[in-house]
Structure formats: C-alpha cells, structure tokens
Amino acid sequence: MSAPPQGHDHDHDHQHDHDHQVVPSDLTLRVKALESLLAEKGLIDRAALDALIDKYEREVGPRNGARVVARAWVDPAYKQRLFADATSAIAELGYGGAQGEHMLVVENTPQVHNLVVCTLCSCYPWSVLGLPPVWYKSAPYRSRAVIDPRGVLREFGLELAGETEVRVWDSTAELRYLVLPERPPGSEKLDEQALAELVTRDSMIGVAKVVLPASAGAKA
C-alpha cells in the first residue's frame, strides 16, 4: 500500500456515510422504493443490477491497470504501442469499454511527474482502475489538485524536487488518463507478474510512486 495522506487515513471497519449528514436507512428505503418502481414498470431487471455491481466489485479494478504498467515496463514495443494508441494497446490485454473508450497514458520520469484529476465531476478510467475512490471524487482533491499539486502530493507523502515538472491532467473531456509510474530501482530481476503486484492504484493516478518492499528487494 502506498503512502496515504499524512494523518488522515482511517481503516474501513464500519459502514458510514462520508459526509456524515444523512441517516443511511433513509437512503436505503429511498433506493429500494425507486428500484422496485423501476422493476415493476419493466424499466430495469434486478439481475442486471446484480451483474453490474458484481462486475465492479469483483472484476474491474486497479489490477487491470497494474498489468498494463508491468507489461509496459518489461516490453519496450508494448510501451511504444501504449503511447501511440493507448486504447488499442490496453485492449490487447483485454481491457476497455465503459469509461475506458478513449485512453491516454502519460509517463512519469525523473524529470516529469503526472497527476490526474477531474475538477468538474469524477471522470476516471474505470476499465483499468475500477470505480474511483471517495477522495478522488471529493471537493478537497478536485479543488486543490490543479492549483496546488505539490501540496496535494505532499499530503500523500510524496515530496517532489523543485526541478521536477508537475503536469496535472484535468479530465474535462472523454479522454481517460492512466499514469505510467516509474519502475522502482532494484526491480530489475522481477518478472512481469511480480512487477504487476507492486503497482498500486494511487501510483496510476499519480499521487504515489511505486516502491519496492524490502522483502521483494531481498528476493531479487
């Protein structure tokens, strides 16, 4: 797990509402009523809702993006295809479709650090990262990422050198961005699968670097 914002992480061990204003049971009832009305009218099929939820809870998530990143690290020709046509290169690994129809990959290097945000709503590359975390959709991140990216990164525990160029990508259109993080030093002997296991969601949004755990370094 990459470094979370200092002092503001909490473990998820209870059901709670993030904005702390609404009694959840009210919402549960409201949603049940709407769902049942739609089902009665034939507008939705409850089994389709189950299938949609299952897809994003079990199948579509940041492991997809991690495989793309690991492939790009070990296969220079793949990496080239990724920059030439990210949507097609990502489709080679079987990922695409909803909120990944038009993909772009931006590369972190020692000179350039990329950070992705959607200031206007919550645009995010579902096909490779799954559904966005609450913080990504929240007012603090959306408001600050463009005006104070270095401060935001610092909150995530990432201090960038002054000479590093920070590029913030505001996802205002239908293009969706995946950050290709830097391959961590010391990972030369790891194979593609082991590399994929190192890649975190946060590193592919651009709020973290990929780090080699001490144990993996010892193995390699």
Add this chain to the structure above:
Amino acid sequence: MNGVHDMGGLHGMGRIEYERNEPVFHALWEGRVFALTLAAGAWRKWSLDALRHQIEQIPPSEYLRLSYYEKWLTAVTERLVHSGLITRAELKSGQPAPGSTKVAPALTAGQVPAMLRSGAIASRDVAVTPRFRAGQLVRTRNINPEGHTRLPRYARGKPGKVERDHGVYVFPDTVAHAADENPQHVYSVRFSARELWGDQASPRDAVYIDLWDDYLEPA
C-alpha cells in the same frame, strides 16, 4: 453553468480524507444506485452529459453536503421523471400508475458484459476541419453559459498551447441539452501553472486540459 461543481482552484475545502482498503461501495444502496443509473441509462433517454448537468443543477449547499451516490440518486431520479419514464406521482406512491403498461425489454444481466465492453463512444468518424494544430498558441474564450460546459472557470480567457489533436468528439455544451451533437475537434491544451495561478505557482508546472474547438480562439 458557473456552479460549485466547477471547483478547480477553490480554497477552503479541507484536507484529503484517505481511506485505506476502501470498498468499491460503502453501503448496499450505493451499489444499487450505481447499477440502476447505468441500467436506466441503457434506455438512451439521456446522455452522459445530460446526467452530469443534472448533477450540476443540485443547489450548491446540497451539492457540497450530499455524498457522491446521493448526487447520482438525485440526478437519475430527475432524469427518469424528465424523460417521462416515471411520474412524480409514481415516485410518491412507489407503484406504477394504474393502467400504465409495462415496458420491455429492460437491460438483462446477460447483456451487461456486452454493454460494458462497448461502452459509449463519444468520438465521431466525421470530417471536421480543425481550427487549430499542435504547437499553436491559443486562448480560451471567456464564456459563462448557464447551461452545461466543460470549460472550467479557472481556465477561461487564458493563454495556452495546443499539444495534440485528439480527433472529433460530440460537443457536451449542446449534447447535454438534447440538441445537436455538433461534433468538433478536441485538443489537449497546455497551460503554464503561472498563467493560471500567478507567481505562487511553480514556473515548471503545467495543467493540461482537453478542450473543444468552440472553447478556443487564436492567441
């Protein structure tokens, strides 16, 4: 619209609350709202831009108070009513109106994989002459439409440089209002952080924004 949703550059929103091992949905109802929004969207009675605009129209104090999927719930409910798929009376009673016919077929579970695989393609394979090219200096227009737009306020009237031409896409400012698709080129435009935020910003940093042809004018 100049709404609170357009929050790039605002101060006072607080620190980022990070949650370790965050679940995809925090409650069962969140998943149901997510799924029913996608399933109802399959009727194609509204565009994604229309749904976004519906969320933007939530009054500012509510917008900031509601959780993410509560905003979706509010927006999809409004869209369902506006599109005539349900009525306010039905919402209130929770029952289909007497004599209303059951429409069919709804999106089935079997159709879900194909729907997600194809997604919604916003690009259009039509010949439209681009007004700008990569490398060109441009300035964003100073527009303040009351309707939907994807030109953030922090980037209006600002000089930037076209980095690349993404091709032709439907125009959200019209699509959100069920008007013409008005397909046009979308460009990645680079804005120096100093141009956007002044001397407080690092001279090295930049914000890249994807902008439609109609948002830009030659510098």
